[in-house]
Amino acid sequence: MARGARAAVQGQPRPEEAAAGMDFPGMELSESDGHVFLSIAPAAARGVLEVRALRDWLVAQGYGQWLLHPDALEHAVRSGNAGEPRAVLLVAQRCDARVSVQVAGDAMSAVVQIVPAQGGRAACVQEVLDALAQAGVTHGIDLLAVAQALASEGESVVVARGTPPQDGCDAAFEELLPAAPQRSPQVDAQGRIDYRERDSITMVPAGAWLMRRIPPTPGVAGCTVRGDALPARPGRDAAFATPLAGAQVCAEDPDVLQASLSGQAIRLPTGVMVEPVLRVAQVDMATGNIHYEGTVQIDGDVGQDMKVHASGDIVVGGTVDGGWLRAGGDIRVAGGVIAHARLHAEGAVSARFAEVSQLRAGTVLTLHDSALECELQSLNEIAVGGHAPQRGRLIGGCATAMMRIQTPVLGSAAGGVTRLALGVNPVLEERQRVLLQRLEQEEVALANLHKLIAHLTAQGDPQGLRGRAQASLDKALAEHAQTQAQCAQVQEQLALARHARVLVGVAVEGAVDLAFGRLRLALRREWGRGSFQQNAEGAVVFVDGQGFAEPVLPAR
Numbered sequence: 001m002a003r004g005a006r007a008a009v010q011g012q013p014r015p016e017e018a019a020a021g022m023d024f025p026g027m028e029l030s031e032s033d034g035h036v037f038l039s040i041a042p043a044a045a046r047g048v049l050e051v052r053a054l055r056d057w058l059v060a061q062g063y064g065q066w067l068l069h070p071d072a073l074e075h076a077v078r079s080g081n082a083g084e085p086r087a088v089l090l091v092a093q094r095c096d097a098r099v100s101v102q103v104a105g106d107a108m109s110a111v112v113q114i115v116p117a118q119g120g121r122a123a124c125v126q127e128v129l130d131a132l133a134q135a136g137v138t139h140g141i142d143l144l145a146v147a148q149a150l151a152s153e154g155e156s157v158v159v160a161r162g163t164p165p166q167d168g169c170d171a172a173f174e175e176l177l178p179a180a181p182q183r184s185p186q187v188d189a190q191g192r193i194d195y196r197e198r199d200s201i202t203m204v205p206a207g208a209w210l211m212r213r214i215p216p217t218p219g220v221a222g223c224t225v226r227g228d229a230l231p232a233r234p235g236r237d238a239a240f241a242t243p244l245a246g247a248q249v250c251a252e253d254p255d256v257l258q259a260s261l262s263g264q265a266i267r268l269p270t271g272v273m274v275e276p277v278l279r280v281a282q283v284d285m286a287t288g289n290i291h292y293e294g295t296v297q298i299d300g301d302v303g304q305d306m307k308v309h310a311s312g313d314i315v316v317g318g319t320v321d322g323g324w325l326r327a328g329g330d331i332r333v334a335g336g337v338i339a340h341a342r343l344h345a346e347g348a349v350s351a352r353f354a355e356v357s358q359l360r361a362g363t364v365l366t367l368h369d370s371a372l373e374c375e376l377q378s379l380n381e382i383a384v385g386g387h388a389p390q391r392g393r394l395i396g397g398c399a400t401a402m403m404r405i406q407t408p409v410l411g412s413a414a415g416g417v418t419r420l421a422l423g424v425n426p427v428l429e430e431r432q433r434v435l436l437q438r439l440e441q442e443e444v445a446l447a448n449l450h451k452l453i454a455h456l457t458a459q460g461d462p463q464g465l466r467g468r469a470q471a472s473l474d475k476a477l478a479e480h481a482q483t484q485a486q487c488a489q490v491q492e493q494l495a496l497a498r499h500a501r502v503l504v505g506v507a508v509e510g511a512v513d514l515a516f517g518r519l520r521l522a523l524r525r526e527w528g529r530g531s532f533q534q535n536a537e538g539a540v541v542f543v544d545g546q547g548f549a550e551p552v553l554p555a556r
Contacts, residue, residue: 034094041086049080066092066119096120101135107224108162110137112149138227160225168219168235174212210272213255246274264295275312373397408505411512421515422500435487442480449473501533
């Protein structure tokens with residue numbers, strides 16, 4: 001009987017246990033070393049057995065928290081109901097809590113899952129720590145997370161995390177003259193140049209501090225949960241650009257750049273150069289043409305057919321009347337540009353107005369009032385009429401820009417055809433052509449090096465050429481990767497042309513020929529305030545001031 005077996009193992013039975021045992025004649029439970037066995041003998045008075053009744057009996061006997069074996073209980077029911085000879089089955093056992101540890105593939109975290117005890121001993125903190133140690137986890141253990149895992153009902157809990165390495169900071173350059181203009185154009189996500197117009201020259205005296213170099217940092221190594229070190233990438237070093245005209249490294253502090261002469265401070269990505277400034281009252285037959293390595297400031301006018309060439313900026317306080325200005329930096333004219341004048345700048349060009357002249361800018365071309373029968377070209381943006389939002393006009397001639405042309409009034413009913421071209425950047429297109437040609441040449445060279453190394457490997461290398469060939473291959477691969485990156489960057493910049501648009505603040509009047517890349521349109525009716533741009537399908541639409549888009553049919 002179960003009562004006797006229970007009493008033999010655990011002392012006098014409880015009343016409820018004895019009552020439960022009387023329901024199963026011929027069946028006894030015995031416990032040995034944490035295992036519970038059910039002995040079944042044929043008994044006519046027992047009646048029909050059910051698995052649920054047997055389970056309830058085990059619970060009543062105090063084994064409800066133990067691990068019960070459903071298959072053994074089902075076997076017991078079948079055996080007892082069939083009247084089979086005596087059988088002994090393992091129906092339950094005492095199980096201690098089980099701790100399992102799983103370490104992530106990158107060894108940057110470790111997860112603990114605790115299977116609760118079933119009649120046995122519960123897990124403790126030390127057991128979890130021992131399991132972590134056995135799994136090799138020695139770093140980043142969180143004792144609070146361990147306590148959470150112990151309190152959870154079998155949930156997986158992250159109890160250890162690795163320490164990721166902290167890469168070092170690259171060398172940085174702190175400008176000590178915030179007002180210094182920057183020659184390198186800054187392009188935003190829409191491809192527009194972030195350009196701030198400047199009306200004056202930033203002068204610095206000799207000896208002035210221009211820029212401070214902040215050295216790179218080595219970084220902080222990380223560690224996996226197994227204690228393996230993760231090296232940090234040290235910051236990339238960079239020195240001041242060389243040569244820097246008009247600047248030198250400070251003798252007292254090699255990380256400080258200072259002016260070696262007085263002049264205009266021009267900021268570069270990794271340095272500041274100081275350009276000497278030539279200041280004249282005006283440029284005419286009395287002064288002659290000017291060719292100057294630096295910045296030229298002209299207080300008055302530039303006369304007919306006079307030339308001013310400067311490696312820096314050219315600032316004109318008056319009017320350019322048929323003169324020819326070429327600058328390595330910006331050109332800024334306070335007055336107008338008239339009478340077939342020509343202005344070419346690597347940077348920006350700005351003037352109050354322009355008539356029958358040629359203006360070309362490397363970044364932004366700005367005419368505050370109007371442009372009449374001019375040839376305007378900018379590698380990024382043309383803006384007309386910013387100071388005259390109602391009367392500013394772009395009339396006649398041609399205007400070419402990659403990203404944007406903006407004017408209050410476009411064209412004139414009384415004038416000729418005004419021609420606009422968007423999405424055009426000959427400098428980038430030429431650079432792309434050169435880079436693609438270079439890629440082809442590099443691929444041929446790489447193929448030849450691979451063939452040479454394969455030949456030396458297969459046929460032998462008595463002269464020891466394979467090492468040098470491999471070094472040449474490694475260098476060629478690095479150069480090829482750099483060219484690919486440059487090509488991808490140029491392609492991304494050219495792809496920005498799809499965002500090109502013509503912004504009209506008031507109206508379109510008269511005849512206007514408009515081109516977006518190779519798509520050409522003839523505007524022969526009036527349009528109101530809005531913008532011409534390409535939609536997602538590549539078709540040109542006019543978006544009015546209310547946001548409604550109207551297709552613009554291409555020229556036939």
